């Protein structure tokens with residue numbers, strides 16, 4: 489079955505729910521047991537059943553099963569945010585004395601976690617050039633346990649050669665983790681490309697309506713799932729049942745939303761390429777982008793999230809652009825139905841590959857509005873820079 493069909497039918501069980509199509513929302517802390525013996529044996533349910541509210545309910549599991557199936561993995565654990573999925577995936581597999589390799593271009597709070605918290609726990613992080621490909625092998629030390637990838641990179645959209653890197657990692661006995669949020673589970677299939685653990689900020693395209701935060705950690709096999717479940721359950725992290733329900737509801741329409749996001753994103757990106765105010769558009773879906781060949785080889789589509797580098801460098805001039813916009817709001821997160829714009833400042837945080845572009849950078853998320861209206865809005869903003 490194709491993804492579009494699976495989206496409409498995954499995680500339904502009407503036979504056990506009075507014929508009702510959507511899974512019910514279970515609100516739960518206490519789970520009652522029938523006998524002392526059953527309670528004593530409750531850990532038998534830790535990975536596969538309902539044991540306690542904070543370890544998940546059929547609502548949590550309905551969402552997790554759907555995400556695991558779409559990503560093409562074995563099983564999935566749902567977390568309270570995308571960042572929680574990133575940090576707990578790392579904590580699941582790292583111990584004091586271990587070494588971690590992280591792409592220089594990962595989501596900034598991921599770096600902060602490595603630098604401020606993992607370092608305190610005795611884990612050493614090295615940041616690598618995201619375009620290193622199979623060359624990652626030279627960076628792997630005897631104590632390297634994890635290679636963390638994110639493609640394309642946050643804010644600057646460099647593509648990584650995930651299959652080559654995952655292959656080298658596996659040959660050397662190192663786990664490969666991927667933040668797959670940009671592609672969503674529809675446009676990149678991490679496990680078919682050799683990845684061990686895939687992370688989704690479900691907050692973005694899965695939820696799709698800018699109204700909740702949630703995360704997903706999906707694993708290649710049952711053994712890795714149990715490691716993750718022990719870590720997430722042990723730390724006591726769990727999303728609320730209503731958010732799980734809303735994320736599962738968002739998932740149902742993800743394919744149609746993404747098709748529109750992609751079409752509009754490409755139109756706006758091409759339009760911006762022609763504008764004299766714009767120096768570069770950073771978007772691997774565009775022919776001519778340095779990552780285009782890898783994107784075309786490995787992905788089946790593109791998110792509507794990309795950046796532009798302006799010729800203009802002065803914030804006070806770009807402020808005019810941003811304040812002239814009526815449809816693009818200034819705000820973090822993305823993947824909802826509405827268009828957003830956000831400044832990007834890679835230079836202070838990059839260490840492996842210094843960021844040398846001088847122009848002011850803006851990240852755009854293209855929503856589901858009419859594209860001509862969006863272009864008129866951007867035209868208004870760009871013209872306002874002239875003063």
Ligand SMILES: *Cc1c(COP(=O)(O)O)cnc(C)c1O
Nearest residue numbers: 569570571595669689691701702
């Ligand atoms: C947004 C985002 C996250 C974090 O998700 P939250 O739910 O906002 O915590 C992680 N990785 C990437 C690539 C993201 O865009």
